[in-house]
Amino acid sequence: MNTLFDAVITQDQRSLLTRIAGPWLATGEWPLWGSIQHYFDARRLDADEVFHSLSRVGVAGPFAAGYGFTAPMRAPISATDRVRLTVASSRVLPEVRMVVGEPFVRVLLHMVKLHADRPVSDHEVTPAQLRSAELMAAMPHLKPWFVQVLPDLLSYEPGISNGGGATLGDGTWERTIDRSVMQFRDVLSVEDYIARTCEIVTANAAQFAPLVAAVETPPVAEPERAPYIDGGLLHDLEEAAAKTRWKVHKLLALCRGLNDSYTAGNPYACAAMIRSILDHIPPLFGHADFKVVASQHVFTVKRTDKSHAQKLAAFKDIADDVMHRPIGPSVPRISMVDIPEPVRLNAVLQEVVAILR
Structure with a gap:
């Protein structure tokens, strides 16, 4: 079961995700956790409890690993930490889907094409590069705000390896594209991207799961299925x-x-x-x-x-x-x-x- 699709989002969880998204969509900067805590404190709610109740796939460890609507944060979260959303938040926040999720999928397919079309040699490896200026020229419909925040957004999507990059003095940037993007070559929508990322994260978590001793264990009750209609x-x-x-x-x-x-x-x-x-x-x-x-x-x-x-x-x-x-x-x-x-x-x-x- 893919909990990012099946989970019922509570009103408090939706409010938390919306509070994180607001400053980022307005300024391109993620809010400090202390500001989120203050908002929830004023309403007699525990922001940390709401944050850690959000569904995740992959590793269910003490440091909120895996993939979910937010980037992983170690507990307890410091008031001076910046808290981030992932592309998966597009599933529950229409404003993020429109401004971030759908453009992200189009750029990801552009990255797949750049990697597939790069020069190939038997004697030298030439990685493809995603450059902000070239991206704006190739996809002029993208908003400058989205292009500005894209490198940070890519850094917290676990299915896409960080191939390295740099921000230049004039504010433009470049990022190396590696073959991890080819895992997304058949992605056509935000839902496709979220589902594929969940598959990758779940598979990676299984590789590193500790070996279970071959002893008889009591049956574990199947978790309750979330409602079908959100x-x-x-x-x-x-x-x-x-x-x-x-x-x-x-x-x-x-x-x-x-x-x-x-x-x-x-x-x-x-x-x-x-x-x-x-x-x-x-x-x-x-x-x-x-x-x-x-x-x-x-x-x-x-x-x-x-x-x-x-x-x-x-x-x-x-x-x-x-x-x-x-x-x-x-x-x-x-x-x-x-x-x-x-x-x-x-x-x-x-x-x-x-x-x-």
């Missing part, structure tokens, strides 16, 4: 429902039922609920069928969310199998792995919220 998104849907002419009662009931079925691990109920939601919402988009929504609606995040919608439309065959296959001599083979990733329906429901508003 808690913050469900709250936004409820708020939007109160201010629209559309009657959203059934949709909210289906979403809550899906969450209950998903946390209980019931694949048949999950498939039926997802199919019911997809059959229920097309009129909001001005269509009668979800396949038409997936093929014709212009989503806010065009390519990524359209891809999510098309994958959900293709899920209809499995849902039909769940709902219409009659009883027979063979055992049905539907399991939780056949249920679409939560990020896909969450993206479509985020579009529903935008339409209702």
Whole structure:
């Protein structure tokens, strides 16, 4: 299970991530932890407790290793430490996704191309270089702010090795690109990037995990599955429902039922609920069928969310199998792995919220 996609973000966690993002998006500088602590102290909350409750993948050690929505920080965090977000925070902060996450993926693919197109010799290795001036010329749509913060951002993404670099006197910079970027050659979206980074971090953690003695150990209870529909998104849907002419009662009931079925691990109920939601919402988009929504609606995040919608439309065959296959001599083979990733329906429901508003 990928906890960065499956985890429910609490209101306090979202507030923490937003407080970290604010100064950075405004000035390009990360805030001091002391300022974050002061904000939470005034609200009778423990910032350190909220920070360390954030989901991570990889090493679950005492120093917050692995990969998560924030860069790792040793505990206890000093008031003078700078606290940073990662590209993964794009998954929960739309403002970071738009200004940072999506441009980052485009630059990463540009880095892949630079590495693949570099001169090759049997006698000399010539690494590719990412230079700020050349990057602005090649991708003029990038904002100067993003280009300025990119070297620091790259330094805290664990799947991309630090090939070295320099900042020149005129403020421009250059960075060596090594072959670690080739791990991301098939990445097409922010979700793809986060998922691939989680795979890399998890695989690296497994290599260094201590060997387990070959002795019988008591069974470990499986951790509780997080709700399918993000808690913050469900709250936004409820708020939007109160201010629209559309009657959203059934949709909210289906979403809550899906969450209950998903946390209980019931694949048949999950498939039926997802199919019911997809059959229920097309009129909001001005269509009668979800396949038409997936093929014709212009989503806010065009390519990524359209891809999510098309994958959900293709899920209809499995849902039909769940709902219409009659009883027979063979055992049905539907399991939780056949249920679409939560990020896909969450993206479509985020579009529903935008339409209702």
